[in-house]
Amino acid sequence: MNKTLLIIQREYMSKVKKKSFLIMTILGPIIFGGLIVAIALLAANDTTHQHVLLADNLGYLLEDEILEYQKAGVERPRFRNTSKISYDFRKGTVDPQQELEAGIYTAVVQLSDISYTDGKVEMYAEKTPSMSIQSQIGRDIEDALELYRTKKNNIPIETYKSIRQSVDINVIKPSEGGKKDLTSPKAMVGFGFALIIYFFIFFYGVQVMRGVMEEKTNRIVEVIISSVRPFQLMMGKIIGIGLVGLTQFLIWVGLTAAISAFGVGAMQKQLLERQKEQLAMVDTGGVIAAQNMSDEDDAQAVQSEMLAVLSEISWTDLIASFLIFFICGYMLYASLFAAIGASVDNETDTQQFMMPVTLPLIFGYIVSTMMIENPESSIGNIFALVPLTSPIVMMVKTAIGVSIGLKILSIVILVASILFFVWLAGKIYRVGILMYGKKPTYKELWKWLKY
Amino acid sequence: MFTLEARHIHKSYAKHVALNDVSIAVPEHSVFGLLGPNGAGKTSLIRIINQITGPDQGEVLFCGKPLQPGDVEFIGYLPEERGLYKKMKVGEQCMYLAQLKGLSGREAQSRLKAWFERFEISNWWDKKVEDLSKGMAQKVQFITTVLHKPKLLILDEPFSGFDPINAELIRLEMLRLKAEGTTIILSTHDMGSVESLCDNIALINRSRVILEGSVKDIKSRFRTQSYRVDFEGAAVDIGIGLWSQFELLRTSVDDKGSFAEIKLLNNRSLNDLLQALIPHVQIHGVNEMVPDMEQIFIQAVQQFNASHE
Numbered sequence: 001m002n003k004t005l006l007i008i009q010r011e012y013m014s015k016v017k018k019k020s021f022l023i024m025t026i027l028g029p030i031i032f033g034g035l036i037v038a039i040a041l042l043a044a045n046d047t048t049h050q051h052v053l054l055a056d057n058l059g060y061l062l063e064d065e066i067l068e069y070q071k072a073g074v075e076r077p078r079f080r081n082t083s084k085i086s087y088d089f090r091k092g093t094v095d096p097q098q099e100l101e102a103g104i105y106t107a108v109v110q111l112s113d114i115s116y117t118d119g120k121v122e123m124y125a126e127k128t129p130s131m132s133i134q135s136q137i138g139r140d141i142e143d144a145l146e147l148y149r150t151k152k153n154n155i156p157i158e159t160y161k162s163i164r165q166s167v168d169i170n171v172i173k174p175s176e177g178g179k180k181d182l183t184s185p186k187a188m189v190g191f192g193f194a195l196i197i198y199f200f201i202f203f204y205g206v207q208v209m210r211g212v213m214e215e216k217t218n219r220i221v222e223v224i225i226s227s228v229r230p231f232q233l234m235m236g237k238i239i240g241i242g243l244v245g246l247t248q249f250l251i252w253v254g255l256t257a258a259i260s261a262f263g264v265g266a267m268q269k270q271l272l273e274r275q276k277e278q279l280a281m282v283d284t285g286g287v288i289a290a291q292n293m294s295d296e297d298d299a300q301a302v303q304s305e306m307l308a309v310l311s312e313i314s315w316t317d318l319i320a321s322f323l324i325f326f327i328c329g330y331m332l333y334a335s336l337f338a339a340i341g342a343s344v345d346n347e348t349d350t351q352q353f354m355m356p357v358t359l360p361l362i363f364g365y366i367v368s369t370m371m372i373e374n375p376e377s378s379i380g381n382i383f384a385l386v387p388l389t390s391p392i393v394m395m396v397k398t399a400i401g402v403s404i405g406l407k408i409l410s411i412v413i414l415v416a417s418i419l420f421f422v423w424l425a426g427k428i429y430r431v432g433i434l435m436y437g438k439k440p441t442y443k444e445l446w447k448w449l450k451y
Numbered sequence: 452m453f454t455l456e457a458r459h460i461h462k463s464y465a466k467h468v469a470l471n472d473v474s475i476a477v478p479e480h481s482v483f484g485l486l487g488p489n490g491a492g493k494t495s496l497i498r499i500i501n502q503i504t505g506p507d508q509g510e511v512l513f514c515g516k517p518l519q520p521g522d523v524e525f526i527g528y529l530p531e532e533r534g535l536y537k538k539m540k541v542g543e544q545c546m547y548l549a550q551l552k553g554l555s556g557r558e559a560q561s562r563l564k565a566w567f568e569r570f571e572i573s574n575w576w577d578k579k580v581e582d583l584s585k586g587m588a589q590k591v592q593f594i595t596t597v598l599h600k601p602k603l604l605i606l607d608e609p610f611s612g613f614d615p616i617n618a619e620l621i622r623l624e625m626l627r628l629k630a631e632g633t634t635i636i637l638s639t640h641d642m643g644s645v646e647s648l649c650d651n652i653a654l655i656n657r658s659r660v661i662l663e664g665s666v667k668d669i670k671s672r673f674r675t676q677s678y679r680v681d682f683e684g685a686a687v688d689i690g691i692g693l694w695s696q697f698e699l700l701r702t703s704v705d706d707k708g709s710f711a712e713i714k715l716l717n718n719r720s721l722n723d724l725l726q727a728l729i730p731h732v733q734i735h736g737v738n739e740m741v742p743d744m745e746q747i748f749i750q751a752v753q754q755f756n757a758s759h760e
Binding site: 220 | 501523529534535547548596
């Protein structure tokens with residue numbers, strides 16, 4: 001059997017058979033998937049019902065006219081009772097502590113004179129309601145106040161609405177058929193892939209470094225390189241550990257998908273039940289029904305945008321690029337990590353050499369985060385070509401769409417750099433693994449290249 | 452026929468010359484001692500033979516032909532700094548190292564079984580290396596070095612880490628391998644084992660070979676024409692008996708009785724000495740004082756260093 005294959009096999013088997021690999025591989029998705037499910041379930045099951053007492057010292061908001069006005073459906077109806085929140089109203093000033101202690105209300109909102117002029121409202125609660133409940137109450141009061149003010153100033157509500165119109169910028173690329181631009185959300189998707197590459201390079205690169213160092217400090221290395229060339233040993237280790245990473249990644253993807261699918265399935269069932277509940281309510285009150293419909297419209301709009309983002313991304317391109325840049329990026333960094341492992345005798349000495357290797361990796365990560373904000377900046381274009389950052393940056397670029405020329409150029413540069421760095425690492429490795437004692441300086445590493 | 456010949460090897464690292472015009476020739480089926488002080492260049496030469504590094508100049512012939520990358524399968528190397536994967540099981544580890552040397556899985560397995568039985572360590576197969584003592588690990592390492600039946604075996608301090616019983620076991624294995632036709636290069640500081648095992652030696656000092664040849668020849672080269680004479684009588688009588696053709700090095704008494712160490716001068720023979728002594732003392736025995744390898748080692752190195760200061 002080919003000796004490099006033997007080395008790859010040993011690396012792979014010895015890592016995969018380790019208990020820690022099994023634990024990480026199984027626990028990883030359980031932790032990730034479980035987290036996703038837990039968040040989803042928590043969000044869906046947040047049933048703490050807020051019973052709010054709205055006290056209005058002036059009482060204007062509680063005027064029948066305003067309430068009626070709302071009911072007529074001119075403006076969105078407010079102060080509606082839902083499964084999460086229900087209102088009681090009282091004119092005048094209340095003693096919040098007393099009201100809360102009575103145990104009927106979970107929160108007391110007190111409007112005062114200043115609320116009408118400056119929009120300052122006091123809310124009293126023993127347990128702080130969630131942010132979404134808070135903003136819901138805020139919006140309810142805001143709308144009621146707006147109605148009050150328009151009425152007071154004799155402005156027809158339609159006039160006010162036309163004045164208040166907010167602006168929503170829709171970026172359109174004429175060259176792409178005038179569709180709505182979804183570059184930023186697409187960049188987010190790419191960033192997700194970039195993040196995976198970033199973590200895997202880090203995690204498995206360090207594994208390569210540790211493995212090389214282990215062979216060196218075990219003193220087995222001289223035995224082995226009397227049978228195979230140092231380069232074969234180095235490449236065997238890099239490829240073997242890379243395959244371990246790929247295996248772990250695939251298992252993670254599979255398990256995470258399965259667990260989240262299971263969890264999301266359970267969640268959807270709950271949602272369905274809730275919808276049924278709400279449909280039943282439609283029969284009892286048209287107002288509520290109307291409100292529910294408009295909320296669903298919002299949710300649907302977000303959903304359809306997400307779908308649009310996902311459908312506009314070229315997935316075959318993205319996944320193919322992911323594999324190419326994942327493997328190339330790993331090869332590039334793993335060879336550098338192998339050289340570090342060969343140069344030193346112990347973990348603490350690695351720090352000095354880790355710095356210059358991890359810096360470009362972290363830099364690529366930072367550039368990627370910047371590209372979510374500004375997807376088509378020229379900085380992104382530059383670092384999508386620089387070999388040490390391209391495996392990360394190029395994922396974001398691929399998701400938002402990149403010219404095939406640029407991508408091929410990036411891959412060519414990357415592959416050429418791999419050849420160079422593997423050669424470089426091989427030189428350092430060859431000398432380093434037989435050097436014991438003091439930590440080498442950069443000057444000495446430079447000399448090793450010429451041995 | 453030489454199993455290995457190194458011709459005019461030069462090797463230098465940065466500013467340090469490791470080997471300077473080093474030539475050795477290792478005859479077939481013999482044990483060749485590669486001797487020298489620490490840092491003399493032995494390990495550099497061994498690494499070149501193992502093709503771990505290459506020489507700057509010179510060539511290495513293996514069985515008469517220039518050394519090829521494929522030749523590693525015919526060489527077994529036990530480095531001085533040696534170890535095993537701690538987390539691996541002994542059996543797995545041996546299988547791996549054997550296959551790296553080109554053995555098939557099946558072949559490796561059957562040979563390993565035989566060796567494990569011979570060393571009475573069959574129950575170690577599933578043990579982890581980290582659970583072995585140093586001596587045990589050394590045994591395993593020795594097996595992995597010789598398993599592929601190399602034509603040339605290079606052992607660097609093979610006895611370190613062994614107790615006397617196991618050291619003897621290894622020594623006997625070396626002799627057995629030699630009898631089976633293996634050529635062995637032994638690098639050691641243990642001069643006792645050099646005397647008992649080596650047919651030829653090369654002494655490397657300060658990157659050069661300063662002494663080489665068969666152990667027998669070298670020993671006779673270092674003869675000093677000195678004899679130890681065990682006798683009965685007064686020490687002063689010895690002195691009376693000697694004349695200017697002999698030099699009395701010293702006289703002393705040990706548990707066997709009185710003895711004198713005498714050096715012959717001016718090509719005088721042992722007979723001349725005996726003739727001179729017999730009238731004066733009762734002689735119990737005469738032995739030539741042959742220098743041992745340790746003395747030769749020290750003498751050769753010191754002479755060389757003194758002349759190259």
